Amino acid sequence: MAFTEFRTLDEKSLVEYIKATPALSDKIGNNFDDLKIKEVGDGNLNFVYIVVSPAGSFVIKQAIPYVRCIGESWPMTKERAYFEALALREHGRLCPENVPEVYHFDRTMSVIGMRYLEPPHIILRKGLIAGIEYPLLAEHISDYMAKTLYHTSLLYRTTTEHKHDVAEFCGNVELCRLTEQVVFSDPYKVSDFNRCTSPYLDHDAEAVREDDILKLEVAELKSKFCERAQALVHGDLHTGSVMVTRESTQVIDPEFAFYGPMGFDIGAFIGNLILAFYAQDGHADQGNDRKTYKEWILRTIKETWSLFYKKFTALWDEHKDGSGEAYLPGIYNKPELHQLVQRKFMQDLFHDTLGFGAAKMIRRIVGVAHVEDFESITDASKRAQCERPALNLAKMLLKERRNFQSIDEVVSAIQQLQ
Template identity: 60%
Template sequence: DIHASFKPLDETLVAGYVESQPGLVTILGGTSADWNVKEVGDGNLNFVYILTGPKGSFVLKQALPYVRCVGESWPMTLERAYFETTVLREHGRLASHLVPVVYHFDHPMALTVMEYLAPPHIILRKGLIAGTVYPLLAQHMAEFMASTLFHTSLLALSTMKHRKEVAHFCGNIEMCRLTEQVIFTEPYMDAANNRWSSPHLDTDVQALREDSAIKLEIAGLKSKFCERTQALLHGDLHSGSIMVTQNSTKIIDPEFGFYGPMGFDLGAFLGNLILAYISQDGHATSQDDREGYKLWLLKTIGDTWQLFSEKFLVHWDQNWGSGDAYKKEVYNTKDLQLLVQKSFMSELFQDTLGYAAAKMIRRIVGIAHVEDMESISDVEKKVTCERRALTFAKHLLKERSKYSDIRQVCNALQGSR
């Protein structure tokens, strides 16, 4: 058992652990008496400590063998820390300026030490709720997704390397199962974990559970999630897994990483931006009607897909035939290359819209909600936003084949009620 020597840390024990690691002591400088330790984990799963010393700082993240926000009654594999670190390092290789640097990984302790993303870095979701514009967000996220998804797919890899990586990440099955359960299953049934604004949305929830067309679409998305090993995904790419400043974007927390359909990452990010957009009416005040901010969010949604697809195609154009999927000798004319690229991107667009919708639905009726909605203090306003999100997501899920362009989606979102 790789975790035989596992010990859960806490604020008082962390310094002792760091003292035992000379490389880490060097980063902080001084001795443990000089260090400040603060637990800041606001996520659902793990413990995150910020350590600062006379010379430097870092973040220490430890997984415990259960789900933090639920407790020991919901066990969860320690191996997620291993996969998180493995993905973080791979992302570092592919998009170094968009992820924290990993300094240290302790497998038995399920513990990762990484670059501290100091203030003014904040979690994107909090920035979106505050109404802060991030001018580089779309560009950075497009860059991140284009690079990490392209370079771990068969567009860049040999089938030899790809199948080896697929096999490796099959090991992160418990995290995949959590996603299957809370995103693709429970929202569509009567499950103890579900919660929603009740009684306001009771009939909406009932209608969702009786909607055969929705369940058919969800079946297709779930089976692609479980069976299509298209690229190495972040796996949990919502606005709570991104830290931002005006000129920096950093993607953290890829503990759900595995080989799955690219649209799942794209949909996670876009679905959460759509939730942010719809929640704005709930945050509007007489001083700040948020109308300008809503336009920026719409533009960011559109730009993200647009820039993603441009950048992805640039990678593809620069790497024709480097992966095993499309051999240069077969796809040997510019017209043919354009044809297969167009077909690829349009399937990916459909997947993206589908997963975006699935991600939205589960945030309204499933176990884990989003602060964008939860922080709306006026209940009527909150319920109005939630119902609008649910309605739009259902529409997107069922009618997405009618959309071929992100601008059409943005227009539909803007006009939705």
């Protein structure tokens, strides 16, 4: 059986596919007798198979030409797998500790073969719902963000390298359009796709659609998202795109990757931590009031930005005489000027981060795809009580982001708005 044109794999044809692909069959010692295959795609877009044998293991991810959870009525290019593989390899090269290795990519079949993140790895979002602390999370994710964003920006690279890669990732336009729709558009208008915890948040959702200043500000963020090719961003860096153990943090699923504003990634991660914070009261019970855990989340938000700031500027300092074309040493090497431009750059990035983070929060409360943090709170009234302050904080952050000078001020605002 040859795989010279695309078809959707099932467990049976997957075995044939592995047999025909040395990069994969070698991983399991070419032994197909004790092969265990399990489909684990949680259903939104793709098929994901875990393949385990006594000799080794891997994951197979196949993109299909439509949105899996909707069906063929919502077409979605399977070429997204190409950009996912490209981003996994590029980010993996820059930060191998926090990105699973790609063993194999097949563009025709839209198949990626990659490292299986074995138990006890779980999706970070599930860990946050369960109230599990990850002491190295901020350390790891700030490492990932600093390394991937810095090295794919003009701070590190030449215009020639940059424009070459920008052009390549322009091809991932369908996924960019999906983000434009669900993050920057649908929540701000009447749309069949929107949902909210009804009837409790009906008025809150309507208030979002009627808030002119909010809509003015979200237009500016959308324009940055569409037009500003600042770095190779993951494009969907929420807490469902990160797998964790206490010791390990692995960033997966960069199928939305493109050259966009750095703040979109940092904001996605921090915004989803803030959502996790506000969901905690809905998960509290007599055995655990989650107060300590909420403190840990706030600490992690603070550390994520602080460590990112430290690591990103350290990379900048380290390579300031390198080939990056944004700030040429002949112009910016005077120490006080170097610090001045760095502070300005980081302040702008901070404000982008808050804006994009807030937009990502809003869309998870009044837009199409909600988050399990809130959805797992079965009592709708209680869920709405958690969601409302999260929404209000997000609206305020988006509109007033430029007034925030530090992550401490953001954490204070979160604490006050409960």
